Amino acid sequence: MRKCDVVIVGAGPAGIFTALEMLRRGSAASIIIVEKGQPVEKRYCPKARTGRCMNCKPYCHITTGFSGAGAFSDGKLSLSCEVGGDLPSLVGEQLVQDTIGYTDGIYLEFGADTHIEGVADPEAVKEIRKRAISAGLRLVDCPIRHLGTEKAQALYYAIEQTLLDSGVEIIFGNECVDVILEGDACRGIRIAGKAGEEEIFAEHTVIATGRRGADWLERVCADHKIAHQPGTVDIGVRVEVRNEIMEHVNEVLYESKLIGYPKPFKNKVRTFCQNPGGFVAQENYDNDLAVVNGHSYKEIKSSNTNLAILCSHNFSEPFNQPIAYAQKVGELTNMLGAGHILVQRFGDILDGKRTWAKELSQSNIRPTLPDAVAGDITAAMPYRSMINIINFIQAVDQVVPGFASYETLLYSPELKFYSNRIRMNERFETNIQGLHCLGDSSGWTRGLMMSSVMGVLMARQLS
Numbered sequence: 511m512r513k514c515d516v517v518i519v520g521a522g523p524a525g526i527f528t529a530l531e532m533l534r535r536g537s538a539a540s541i542i543i544v545e546k547g548q549p550v551e552k553r554y555c556p557k558a559r560t561g562r563c564m565n566c567k568p569y570c571h572i573t574t575g576f577s578g579a580g581a582f583s584d585g586k587l588s589l590s591c592e593v594g595g596d597l598p599s600l601v602g603e604q605l606v607q608d609t610i611g612y613t614d615g616i617y618l619e620f621g622a623d624t625h626i627e628g629v630a631d632p633e634a635v636k637e638i639r640k641r642a643i644s645a646g647l648r649l650v651d652c653p654i655r656h657l658g659t660e661k662a663q664a665l666y667y668a669i670e671q672t673l674l675d676s677g678v679e680i681i682f683g684n685e686c687v688d689v690i691l692e693g694d695a696c697r698g699i700r701i702a703g704k705a706g707e708e709e710i711f712a713e714h715t716v717i718a719t720g721r722r723g724a725d726w727l728e729r730v731c732a733d734h735k736i737a738h739q740p741g742t743v744d745i746g747v748r749v750e751v752r753n754e755i756m757e758h759v760n761e762v763l764y765e766s767k768l769i770g771y772p773k774p775f776k777n778k779v780r781t782f783c784q785n786p787g788g789f790v791a792q793e794n795y796d797n798d799l800a801v802v803n804g805h806s807y808k809e810i811k812s813s814n815t816n817l818a819i820l821c822s823h824n825f826s827e828p829f830n831q832p833i834a835y836a837q838k839v840g841e842l843t844n845m846l847g848a849g850h851i852l853v854q855r856f857g858d859i860l861d862g863k864r865t866w867a868k869e870l871s872q873s874n875i876r877p878t879l880p881d882a883v884a885g886d887i888t889a890a891m892p893y894r895s896m897i898n899i900i901n902f903i904q905a906v907d908q909v910v911p912g913f914a915s916y917e918t919l920l921y922s923p924e925l926k927f928y929s930n931r932i933r934m935n936e937r938f939e940t941n942i943q944g945l946h947c948l949g950d951s952s953g954w955t956r957g958l959m960m961s962s963v964m965g966v967l968m969a970r971q972l973s
């Protein structure tokens with residue numbers, strides 16, 4: 511049994527920025543972080559050596575360990591409060607924008623590149639916006655600071671050392687299995703690791719378990735009546751085109767954040783996580799679900815650009831399990847790809863046929879995810895999502911000519927589990943005294959900067 515003032519579950523950006531900001535504010539509180547994975551310097555994805563996903567057990571190093579899903583991520587820091595989740599609706603836009611500036615300063619102190627993408631050529635941005643308007647799309651202004659996957663790891667290593675040197679205890683290789691409640695108050699957590707189970711008692715418990723901890727947190731909420739509401743789940747595809755197609759928007763904006771409400775459903779559809787010269791990647795969740803993602807390195811560049819196109823789905827009556835819904839879509843897609851990510855040419859989708867492996871080699875574009883399997887994503891994608899995606903791609907084609915080409919590649923399933931939004935006030939207090947939920951698992955954030963900002967704001971409440 512251990513005791514501390516603040517116990518943080520999850521060493522992703524939300525968790526580590528909570529601890530870091532408490533130290534920066536001179537807090538004397540004792541802090542323990544419990545992290546299921548390894549220190550950042552011990553995280554290693556065997557795919558770099560084997561060329562294919564090895565489905566590592568007991569967890570995937572891409573999403574688990576110090577710095578969370580941030581370590582191997584592209585490290586694109588979105589510097590606008592319009593991007594990265596709904597935190598502004600909880601604490602106010604101005605506070606979030608100001609805290610983005612402050613948190614960006616911390617990233618710079620730890621070695622982030624000083625260059626900002628998307629602000630150099632306002633006239634060219636105007637031209638792109640004009641085309642977006644005539645295509646019925648909205649272009650969101652969002653300056654981006656790009657860390658790059660390899661630089662992000664060095665930066666988070668420096669933060670890890672700062673926390674350790676300042677006396678923060680980080681318990682790696684241990685998983686939080688439950689929270690300890692006494693009536694309506696949280697007294698700490700129960701953890702499990704190789705050495706068995708242990709209890710950690712704390713005045714404040716901060717849960718920041720990220721996207722892959724979202725379904726665990728949902729169970730904890732149900733077991734302990736922690737107030738929450740079903741949130742949104744995003745279902746979509748990862749699109750990959752040759753760099754030549756995206757050249758202009760890549761140069762002007764780096765990331766083109768476009769939002770549309772295509773007919774006939776008029777659901778919100780958006781672009782997300784654009785990676786010029788990047789690589790499509792596979793992530794595996796603990797329940798063996800293989801999902802697609804994308805990233806880019808600062809130095810190593812591919813000939814392609816990838817980005818996600820996502821459709822938001824909400825449920826109410828009689829079904830309100832968005833995570834379970836998206837998981838079923840993912841499982842069905844994985845089944846059709848024999849456990850691999852499926853890839854299909856856009857033109858084949860319009861022609862109503864599957865893509866064959868030999869047809870991929872007839873294109874200008876070569877898939878950057880070599881173990882993706884050519885097939886038919888329409889056999890697993892819900893009708894509404896598929897129509898939304900097709901119509902959105904055709905609208906983007908008016909902004910980026912060539913985007914809706916026959917050879918454009920669509921990878922599936924791209925799923926974002928943001929659901930289960932924890933009900934909290936602006937001080938991040940849940941209905942359970944002493945319990946706070948942060949970052950992507952809280953349902954309030956969707957990205958590196960916003961989850962880091964939530965950590966910073968949490969620290970200001972705790973110190």
Ligand SMILES: Cc1cc2nc3c(=O)[nH]c(=O)nc-3n(C[C@H](O)[C@H](O)[C@H](O)COP(=O)(O)OP(=O)(O)OC[C@H]3O[C@@H](n4cnc5c(N)ncnc54)[C@H](O)[C@@H]3O)c2cc1C
Nearest residue numbers: 520522523524546578579583586686720723949950957958
């Ligand atoms: C491949 C990839 C690329 C990405 N690229 C970008 C990008 O360019 N820009 C951007 O803004 N965002 C990007 N993201 C998303 C971004 O990484 C996340 O939004 C962000 O990391 C969320 O931070 P978090 O602290 O909420 O959670 P996470 O970073 O997910 O961290 C949660 C941590 O909690 C740990 N954990 C989970 N459950 C438990 C438990 N029960 N007990 C103990 N520990 C637990 C996990 O191991 C993990 O380390 C990317 C994500 C991926 C996977």
